[in-house]
Amino acid sequence: MEPNFIFDAHLDLAMNAIEWNRDLTRPLPDIRAAEAHLKDKPDRGHNTVSFAEMRRGNIGLCVATQIARVEHNDWSPVPGWRSPQQAWAMTQAQLAWYRAMEEAGELVQIRDGAGLERHLTGWETASPADRSAKPIGFILSLEGADSLVTLQHLERAWEYGLRAVGPAHYGPGIYANGTNSSGGLNARGRELLREMQRLGLILDATHLCDDAFADAMDAFDGPVWASHQNCRSLVPHNRQWSDEQIKLLIERGGVLGSVFDAWMMVPDWQRGATTPESAGLKLEKIVEHIDRICQIAGNARHVGIGSDLDGGFGAEQTPQDLQSIADLQRLPALLRARGYSEEDITGIAHGNFLRFLHEAWAV
Secondary structure, X not given: OOXXXXXEEEEOHHHHHHOOOOOOOOOHHHHHHHOOOOOOOOOOOOOOOOHHHHHHOOOOEEEEEEEOOEOOOOOOOOXXXXXXXXHHHHHHHHHHHHHHHHHOOOEEEOOOHHHHHHHHHHHHHOOXXXXXXXXXXXXXXXXXXXXXXXXXXXHHHXXXXXXXXXXXXXXXXXXXXXXXXXXXXXXXXXXXXXXXXXXOOEEEOOOXXXXXXXXXXXXXXXXXXXXOOOEOOOOOOOOOEOHHHHHHHHHOOOOEEEOOOHHXXXXXXXXXXXXXXXXXXXXXXXXXXXXXXXXXXXXXXXXXXXXOOOOOOOHHHOOOOOOOHHHHHHHHHHHHHOOOOHHHHHHHHHHHHHHHHHHHHHO
């Protein structure tokens, strides 16, 4: 059977290249071997993503991020930069890497519906052998808006192809409060949403704290998705969304990307202590989160994949049966075993996010 085409709605590719110093053009074992001696980050030698593995897994399209938060009042669980200007500079280094990968034929940026159709047609008509050398499509997203020094920087980013923005990341932010913090949108955050709506940007509601999420849903009338978000009813933590929040996003026509970071898949995960083996964690667990969203929606049209693989963690914090991003191809069989139809599986693998993009970009 031909492997399902997969759209991954959240990958921190440039962060891995620029901050982790990983050459994603190399085979996965080579990347792991090159950093096996390093101890500066917990996922060293355990990464799961490379361009070859994406192609092997038929992951021909993704949302790829720029990410650089500002550290506020030494809020330390997730490190950041000391100023918005420094954060902006980091996002521009990440952009330069994406451009270099385009020049090398590894990636191609998707900016609109016409470009999306060209890429999908080229990928679908290529033979498996040809796909091994085809550029992977990417839609550029900004995870956390702290790097936007002014709203003019947002328009500049739109011009170079930014198409989605998540206003917050972890902790308090310049425009909105994120994971592990509280408080609604401030005046700058409301201005940001107005400008995003004017430019036609997608709002990525992932990482917004509960107060900011509620404000954003009231203030923003444009397209909204959640690129990488699981269910609070299964993993009680403010990083996840409640059934009520999921229902609200569904009512807005949104799609949620299921995330494969272990601590968001099972409760009571202790970073640095719990292991996939001690937790008995396998890919079947993500089907429970997918199924919860489908039960709330009454259909399978509002959930997809937003793996977040190598988003600051590696195989030490993924299901036991996921050692490479190519292992996302195990998901269709698990969904079939759960009783999902082929139409539903196609939607979850790529169709739901593609429908969302077609509708968002047709306006």
